[in-house]
Amino acid sequence: MFQKVADFVFGKNKIEITGLNLDRLLNALAASGVIMRNICRVTHRIVTFDVTDKMLKKAFGSIDPSQYNVRLLSRRSLKNSFINFCKIRPGLLIGLVLTIIIIAVFNMFVWDVKVYGNEQIGDKTVFEALESLGIKKGKLINDIDRKKLAQELNSRLDQASLVSVEIKGITLIINIKERILRPQEEDEKTADEIISGYDCQIVKIALLNGTALVKVGDIVKKGEVLAAAYEEYYEGSQKVKEPIRAEGEFWGKVWFSHTRYYATDGVKYIRTGAKKTKFFWEIFGFKNSKNYQPVYNFFETESSQTKINFLIPLIIHKTVYYEQKPQLIALTLEQARELYGREVLEVARQKTPKDAVVLNSFIKANEENGLIRIDAVFETELKVGARQKFTS
Template sequence: MPGWLLWLTGYLVVRVRCAAPERFLNLALAQGLYFWDARWMGEEWLEIRIRAGDFRRLRPAARQARARVRIRRRVGLPFWWRALRRRPGLLWGVVSVVAAVYVWSCFVWSVEVAAPEGWQRLGPGDILAWAEENSLRPPVLRANLDANRLAEKLMLDRQELAWAGIRLAGTRVIIEVVERRFPDTATSTGPAHLVAERDAVVEEVTVIAGQARVKPGDTVRRGQILIAGIMLPEEGDQAQPGQGFSRPRLVSARGRVWGRVWYEAVGQAPLVEEERVPTGNQVREIKVIVAGREINVKPLRGIPYASFQEERWWWAWPVWRGFSLPLAVEAGTYREVEVRRHGRSLEQALDAARARVTAYLRVQIPAPAEILEEQVQVLPATPGQVRVRVTWQVRQNIATVFPLK
């Protein structure tokens, strides 16, 4: 019998003192009893283990072999239960602790934000604020939380994000985000030029340090020097005799150059929109992986749906103090989806395409910028699609630091 089953039925640790313990054992064996883990405890006492119910039946053998039998320990659920019954307070305590832990674990108690690739424009506070707005504020019932839907919403709400994932880890919610990469605009401390970030028409030049090389109305190319960090000697300096040769001075150019910049993007949208609606049907497979060996607990014989969404779930025995068990559970859920096609008018499709392009452009422009003009041009497209080009004229700071060393 396995150990846990013995524990469930209960057993006794009994000590026997007898001149001929073997005789006692054989007599008891003849009664149909059985023992395990028999060992000598010192010279006189033999310790044996028997099933809880067999103790009474030990009596005749003990009498015949003139053995003294003593119960040392009662082990197992029945004894545990009996002790508990005598102390109802303890029982209620245990039940209420278990219930409290269960109820507690139904809630999310903390929200954490992680950015594996670091922060750029956003900070953890922004994401936490978003979480608050979207009623992800502890305590939240875990059951009410749709992590996938929330992650999708986060990505839509925050265009600065390239990716967002939300997962539940016990009573914690971990929001992982990856920001879109933007060029580094860190100001350098050494000598530097300010150069044009993109092709633009200069509108306004404000110099704090350095020498302006462009004036309003100039067309500049990307990379062209706007405010130079090299101060060339003025004409008047050279004219002065006896002063010697005045050398150019290096500074860290600072200032602001506003320019008109054109942003352009093309996007398309289908005239027939596809929507994938879950039908509620689903099949599931469950695998248990023990020490690298896969056991199909609930195997799957093919997926009976024409179109479906797959969702995988993975659990591995957690590492606790460097100790883990090679046990993992993998489950796959396949949800049937119905593909619904909605035809839409040309205007609706154009609006959708335009919204898509606009969302893209909004991420491209820097934070302090002003959209001056928007042009939408309908382009020829493949049948069933509409295609638009959106051009934005934006007023923005076009200066970016270009270190001289």
């Protein structure tokens, strides 16, 4: 087995030599460094032996063609097998060459852009900045001066403190280090006391200066003073009240809610079972999508896409159109909650500040004056302390 593998790698060439004094010839070949294997004396004038590819050249160089007739009986090696294979199947060779060329050519362009390290700066902003600099998918990699591009991006993106650009294969990677903004200095024209920014229930207090006028568990209204701008202490038996700018944080439980009313009759769309599936592909940003409109009066769609990144970045889009028919139904509270609850909850969610920690959310459905009332509530925890600006 091992010998066969070695023969295939190093080559096994069978030579037949015809002539006189073959013993001398074999000695001469051995003396010139040719290693022969399986030497077989066929007749007293004919001898055959095997040599490797490397030894074949040496052997031919050592044999005098005027005295000996040399015939190459067989050639078996990786190189020869490949050449023979290519002769038999030229299409495969052409395909292989074309594939290599395609890969080489497509590797010369940028086909993907990735942005890392951005939190405040949106991807869209970066892409717009890139596009204004003439960098988009399909740009020749050699035309991109990474240093210059990084500098240009740095100057265009205000919130970026450092931008680096690297190219990995066909992907342009933009690494952004964002500027850490200093906490905004307190406006001197604001009040010294801390007031509540929301109607809430106080859950945590961390006060540095000033006097807290509320305690944990208190329910406060928007605008109510949480920390007064003075400190009280005793000097002997005398109570001293000293004005000081209140400093600290107050956290409270805040509920964000939204209410909507709906009629008790509702239309429910149910699938009839009929469906149509459509495919279209996308390659290097080019789509072959056609505006397809199914024949159904009412329908809903489900879309999915499959990315194939083997050799070429191909994306296959699949859209299924399901036929629906409307059905008039008398809504129960439970059905109304299921049908409309999400959209009311979404409106309530939009009212919630970004820094709020959502503790709980719920949807309630009640009947009120012949209508269905849907309440969606977000229970959150957030900093509620604020300062009131002087109007004067």
